Amino acid sequence: MYNLVIKDLKLGINPWFLALPFLIGTLMLIPNWIYFLVLQYFFWISVPNIFAQFKAQNDLVFTMTMPVSRKDMVKARVTVIVILELLHIVIAMIFGLFTFQLYPDMTYSFFAPHMGFWGLCFVMLAIFNIIFIPMFYKTAYKYGSAATASITATLLYFASVQWLGIQNSFVFETFNGNGADNVSLQITILIVGIVIFTVFTIAACSIAIKRFGRLDI
Amino acid sequence: MIALEVKDLNKKFKNFHLKDVSFQLEKGYIMGFIGANGAGKTTTIKSIMNMIHLDSGEVHVLGKNIVEHELDLKQEIGFAFGSIDFYTRSKIKTLTNVIKKFYKNWEDETYYNYLRRFKLDEDKKINDLSMGMKVKYNLSLALSHGAKLLILDEPTSGLDPAAKDELLDIFQELVVDGQISILFSTHSTSDLEKCADFITFIDNGKIIDSSEKEEFMDSYRLLNGNESQLNQLKERLISYKMNSFGFTGLIRLCDFDTSSDIKATIPSLEEIMIYFAKKEEMYV
Known part of the structure; x- marks a missing residue:
């Protein structure tokens, strides 16, 4: 599986998409912005372009001719997606720390980039994975409908959660108000987000393995 | 010894049916797999590579069932789709460095010998290679991981007569010591008249005949x-x-x-x- 991950990183993915998280991460420096959008760029730009590249280069048939199992092919591809997602979120989190330093007295209209917010972001990535990965592996090369469905779901999620954050005083207090200073609460939300991300991604991977196993190439 | 045994393959698609496809390729020989476009050559080859799920039938490579020993057997199979290119914007050396990691028996020395023999420049991109050079690059890869069975899907299509002739000579050289066997599909019968020992003829998903070339024509x-x-x-x-x-x-x-x-x-x-x-x- 390690060789397959290296294959994707060396052949399939343009180095630009490994540099993009650093560039997109700087968007965290925009004061009082909707920071959910920072991760959305990964869905809008990186995912369609990377999967278009796999399709254009006949990666599926290329990989099938080599001595690798179908299960490892899926696991490696999911690992690559997770690596990119983690790269995006961790770099955005680091830029988020600078945001607090740059604008210490900012009153946030949307979610401020506290740890709890990143927990919500992990849930957004989880929603993307649970829809995109199994849908993609219905064919293992068509990514359009899988990307459309998964991106739409994440948009609905972040719009709803952000709306609640504005409209509902409890949610607002938890993420931007007094709750933001409660470190244990913030860490708990972050951990719950990471757990949801892990569970959804493992579930997505096992559904994809089953679907890909049945596929005629 | 039998290098490749295909037994009673059946696979139904919406508009096509592979019906009781059976043939055998003995070790150290070249078999031409002929048929018109859409006759079922590529589907049969995909079945051999376990890329499609059969309704019934079995494929044995070097005596082992491909479904049960897929990973081991793919170490022993050199495979090339003539008409499909992979990662064409990459340099030969980049592609090789990735591919060689998948093979236990990869030998760099053998690889570089073939590159020299085929006059392949490692720094060239796949896209810059002629059709004939692409097939030679595929052969270099296959032979460097010690493939005993070469499965080539239309390797001569799109080649000029001189390149085709050279490639067919290479095929014949490869099988001389009796260790390597080649199955290659084509719709160009002149290729087979030159170098095939056996002919398997498929028409509309059914094997019409599979026998020694002269016997087949006779x-x-x-x-x-x-x-x-x-x-x-x-x-x-x-x-x-x-x-x-x-x-x-x-x-x-x-x-x-x-x-x-x-x-x-x-x-x-x-x-x-x-x-x-x-x-x-x-x-x-």
Whole structure:
């Protein structure tokens, strides 16, 4: 599986998409912005372009001719997606720390980039994975409908959660108000987000393995 | 020893059916897999590579079932789709450095020997290679991981006559010591007349014949006769064409009375393919 991950990183993915998280991460420096959008760029730009590249280069048939199992092919591809997602979120989190330093007295209209917010972001990535990965592996090369469905779901999620954050005083207090200073609460939300991300991604991977196993190439 | 054994493959698609496909390739020989476009060559090759799930049937490579020993056997198979290119914007050395990690028996020395022999420049991009060079690069990869069975899907399509001739010579050299076997599909019968030891002919998803090349051609006769002779033979002919002198038709030797006065010759592979294709048209 390690060789397959290296294959994707060396052949399939343009180095630009490994540099993009650093560039997109700087968007965290925009004061009082909707920071959910920072991760959305990964869905809008990186995912369609990377999967278009796999399709254009006949990666599926290329990989099938080599001595690798179908299960490892899926696991490696999911690992690559997770690596990119983690790269995006961790770099955005680091830029988020600078945001607090740059604008210490900012009153946030949307979610401020506290740890709890990143927990919500992990849930957004989880929603993307649970829809995109199994849908993609219905064919293992068509990514359009899988990307459309998964991106739409994440948009609905972040719009709803952000709306609640504005409209509902409890949610607002938890993420931007007094709750933001409660470190244990913030860490708990972050951990719950990471757990949801892990569970959804493992579930997505096992559904994809089953679907890909049945596929005629 | 049998290098490749294909037994009773059946696979139904919406518009196509692979029906009881069976053939064997002995170790150290070249088998040409012929058939018209859409006859089922690539589907059969995909079955051999376990890329499609069969409704029934089995494939054994070097005595082992491909479904049960897929990973081990793919170490021993060199595979190339002639018409498909992978990562064409990458340099040869980049692609090789990734591919070689997947093979236990990879030998750099062998690889560089083949690169020198085939005059392949490592720094060239796949896109900059001619069709013939791409096939040679594929062969270099396969031979460097010690492949015992080469499965090549239309490796000669798109090659100029000189490149095709050179490649066919290479195929013949590879099997000389009896360790490597080659199955290559083509719709160009002249390739096979030059280098194949065995012929497997597939038509509309069914194997028509699989035998030694001369024996295969000798089991048919091309007949030339007049219209009254056609009426006597019509039912036994595979198909026929009318012309100003009468007819030309293909018949199985077992269906032909050799003592008759109809002019009969041994057909070429191309003629056999053409008349089988015509048979399809007659029943459409």
